[in-house]
Amino acid sequence: MTxxxxxxxxxxxxxxxxxxxxxxxxxxxxxxxxxxxxxxxVQFVLLASTWWLCEHAGPPRQRDLADHAGTDPxxxxxxxxxxxxxxxxxxxxxxxxxxxxxxxxxxxxTALARRAVAAVEDADSAYFDQVPARHRGGMLAALKxxxxxxx
Numbered sequence: 259m260t261x262x263x264x265x266x267x268x269x270x271x272x273x274x275x276x277x278x279x280x281x282x283x284x285x286x287x288x289x290x291x292x293x294x295x296x297x298x299x300v301q302f303v304l305l306a307s308t309w310w311l312c313e314h315a316g317p318p319r320q321r322d323l324a325d326h327a328g329t330d331p332x333x334x335x336x337x338x339x340x341x342x343x344x345x346x347x348x349x350x351x352x353x354x355x356x357x358x359x360x361x362x363x364x365x366x367x368t369a370l371a372r373r374a375v376a377a378v379e380d381a382d383s384a385y386f387d388q389v390p391a392r393h394r395g396g397m398l399a400a401l402k403x404x405x406x407x408x409x
Contacts, residue, residue, distance in 0.1 A: 291380065295377060301341060302374050302378065308362065308363055320334060320335060347362065348363075
């Protein structure tokens with residue numbers, strides 16, 4: 259082992275450094291896609307996740323939304339309140355647990371979620387189409403290992 263603080267002779271050989279830069283570029287593309295819709299990326303994730311969960315399992319508890327989205331529960335609460343104030347979500351007391359909130363999109367929230375999902379999917383395609391087609395399956399498999407559901 260050398261005295262070098264890094265195993266890599268060049269920062270661009272470090273997987274973490276490359277992932278950092280790829281993430282920054284991807285986040286910029288998401289922000290550009292969502293800006294015309296008046297949503298931040300976190301607002302999009304929570305609105306679209308609420309809509310998706312409602313469609314597949316019924317209105318989620320706020321905690322279930324945070325778990326699904328991988329967001330901090332306190333931040334989820336703050337962003338959910340912002341989406342309520344924009345009249346995109348409705349928060350209702352959970353009939354099974356008076357301490358918990360259930361969330362559902364309003365009609366406007368559903369319409370915006372659909373438009374935003376389409377915009378994000380278009381931005382994803384534009385971003386990830388930079389990867390040659392022959393490598394996309396491997397890239398998706400690696401992303402599933404790194405960011406997929408934890409067991």
